[in-house]
Amino acid sequence: MDADLEAEFSDFVAARSHALFRTALALTGHRQQAEDLLQTVLIKGARHWPRIRSGAPEAYLRTALYRQRTSWWRSLRRRPEVATDTVPETAVTGDATADVDLHLALRQALARLAPKHRAVLVLRYFEDRPDAEIAEILGCAESTVRSQAVRALARLRQLAPELTLDATKEDASR
Amino acid sequence: MTDRLLRETFEQLADDGPPPPGLARAALAGARRRRRAGFAAGVGVAVCAALGAGVAVNGGGGNQVASGPGGSVVAAYSGIRDPAVEDPSPAFDYSLLLDRETGEYERVPYRSVMPSPDGDQVLVGEGDNSVVHPTRVGIMDRDSKTVRWMPTGERDGFPGNAGDGVWSPDGKRIAFRLVPKTGAVTVVVVDVATLRTDVLPVPDFRQGDIRLAWTPDSAGFAITTATLADESAPYEAGEVQFYDLAGRLWRSFDVSDPKLCAAPAFSADGRLALSGPLGQPGDLSIAVADPATGAVRDRFDVTGPAELVGWIGEDRLLVRTFEGRPGGVVIETVDLAGRVIKSLTPPDGVFAQQIYVGSAAGLPDSAADLTF
Numbered sequence: 001m002d003a004d005l006e007a008e009f010s011d012f013v014a015a016r017s018h019a020l021f022r023t024a025l026a027l028t029g030h031r032q033q034a035e036d037l038l039q040t041v042l043i044k045g046a047r048h049w050p051r052i053r054s055g056a057p058e059a060y061l062r063t064a065l066y067r068q069r070t071s072w073w074r075s076l077r078r079r080p081e082v083a084t085d086t087v088p089e090t091a092v093t094g095d096a097t098a099d100v101d102l103h104l105a106l107r108q109a110l111a112r113l114a115p116k117h118r119a120v121l122v123l124r125y126f127e128d129r130p131d132a133e134i135a136e137i138l139g140c141a142e143s144t145v146r147s148q149a150v151r152a153l154a155r156l157r158q159l160a161p162e163l164t165l166d167a168t169k170e171d172a173s174r
Numbered sequence: 175m176t177d178r179l180l181r182e183t184f185e186q187l188a189d190d191g192p193p194p195p196g197l198a199r200a201a202l203a204g205a206r207r208r209r210r211a212g213f214a215a216g217v218g219v220a221v222c223a224a225l226g227a228g229v230a231v232n233g234g235g236g237n238q239v240a241s242g243p244g245g246s247v248v249a250a251y252s253g254i255r256d257p258a259v260e261d262p263s264p265a266f267d268y269s270l271l272l273d274r275e276t277g278e279y280e281r282v283p284y285r286s287v288m289p290s291p292d293g294d295q296v297l298v299g300e301g302d303n304s305v306v307h308p309t310r311v312g313i314m315d316r317d318s319k320t321v322r323w324m325p326t327g328e329r330d331g332f333p334g335n336a337g338d339g340v341w342s343p344d345g346k347r348i349a350f351r352l353v354p355k356t357g358a359v360t361v362v363v364v365d366v367a368t369l370r371t372d373v374l375p376v377p378d379f380r381q382g383d384i385r386l387a388w389t390p391d392s393a394g395f396a397i398t399t400a401t402l403a404d405e406s407a408p409y410e411a412g413e414v415q416f417y418d419l420a421g422r423l424w425r426s427f428d429v430s431d432p433k434l435c436a437a438p439a440f441s442a443d444g445r446l447a448l449s450g451p452l453g454q455p456g457d458l459s460i461a462v463a464d465p466a467t468g469a470v471r472d473r474f475d476v477t478g479p480a481e482l483v484g485w486i487g488e489d490r491l492l493v494r495t496f497e498g499r500p501g502g503v504v505i506e507t508v509d510l511a512g513r514v515i516k517s518l519t520p521p522d523g524v525f526a527q528q529i530y531v532g533s534a535a536g537l538p539d540s541a542a543d544l545t546f
Contacts, residue, residue: 055304106179126188
């Protein structure tokens with residue numbers, strides 16, 4: 001890659017790395033892991049820059065973030081759920097700190113979710129992508145996206161039962 | 175659990191400050207190092223060896239043309255990531271097509287392939303919807319390998335991915351579920367001979383597992399409508415609806431059990447199987463129902479989680495199991511009592527997004543291990 005292309009790549013990273021880093025943070029929930037993930041993907045981006053620069057490089061890199069994080073089909077079979085060495089605390093609901101506690105409980109539950117499940121939730125709830133686009137990004141069937149999302153939400157409820165109680169209360173207050 | 179809570183939590187996680195400085199410089203240096211090191215040689219997977227080792231599968235459930243009697247075979251493995259290609263784009267995925275004369279699989283440079291019922295033509299797809307690799311869908315002649323590409327840009331969302339299409343049993347048409355960026359989800363029927371497209375004025379097919387199942391006479395298709403009380407609740411089946419090729423709803427019946435929410439599956443002679451639940455832990459429930467009234471004739475469970483792929487002849491069904499089931503991911507034929515007749519164990523090596531099953535008739539004896 002010549003100097004001009006390198007300068008162009010550097011300009012692109014300067015302009016878009018913050019947005020990509022936000023996605024990496026949502027995917028990993030951990031700053032160091034997010035930095036590693038983004039760095040890995042940017043190296044790939046630099047290698048392929050002459051080819052991707054004229055297209056949609058940010059979309060390319062964003063897809064690469066998800067693919068790198070999940071290694072979708074390989075992880076489906078080989079990777080177990082992410083284990084943590086801390087047992088999540090049970091959030092207490094019904095007082096002024098309930099909402100904060102729920103967020104905390106959800107963060108802890110997300111940390112224990114398998115990468116493929118978390119990626120589907122990030123694409124749905126953080127990026128607001130329709131299932132067809134999620135399937136395209138993750139390289140799987142749309143029906144798989146739906147089934148994985150259902151499983152992910154079910155697993156979150158299992159990991160943090162207080163989230164279900166919160167939903168029930170919200171429904172009741174409507 | 176509320177959508178709001180998830181959105182807020184992801185936003186909080188993403189607001190953990192700016193990225194570290196020097197990212198571009200480090201990436202450029204890393205890319206130079208990787209270039210010098212070069213790709214590891216010999217990473218490519220020998221196709222036959224990989225197949226011998228096994229396949230993970232996904233998709234295609236319930237929307238495949240029913241296989242006739244006399245044994246079946248996986249006619250194509252579609253959407254396989256090539257470990258020799260570092261680029262994560264699906265544009266570099268490949269597929270494997272069964273050569274009926276040799277009984278061996280050949281690698282084709284398409285991310286998606288779906289053979290026609292007679293195997294003479296193949297619906298193929300390539301690209302990743304980028305400027306460099308635009309998505310294209312076409313019909314490949316199996317002998318000459320030439321592809322007639324479908325026109326793009328005429329309709330938002332069409333032709334989409336080859337995996338959205340379903341061959342009619344007579345091989346004359348392909349029905350696509352059309353998912354535009356905005357607007358209703360609908361159906362486009364393509365005439366295979368002329369590539370003429372007809373958008374059918376069906377209701378918005380957005381809810382549930384709206385995969386199309388052609389009726390055995392190729393005169394129309396059926397869907398199972400389903401609703402979702404909220405994002406975390408399972409789908410609940412409503413009706414099986416039958417549409418003709420003008421998009422008219424001409425018949426429907428209620429599904430007796432809301433659990434049976436997956437797409438309907440027809441045998442070659444018109445037997446109907448309903449199944450479900452979708453994406454839930456637990457066993458897969460299958461009901462063989464009267465295609466006119468929906469009355470259940472046989473009902474059984476397959477130890478799940480699993481998904482109905484389609485019919486094999488008139489008295490067997492093909493299911494694939496998911497991770498989490500004892501025995502792992504396998505493709506199984508079961509009889510109408512749910513007894514497993516044969517099992518194809520998915521191996522390591524090739525990870526196909528989709529499989530397409532066809533008749534094993536005419537294959538050489540050397541391909542006996544591939545049939546089920």
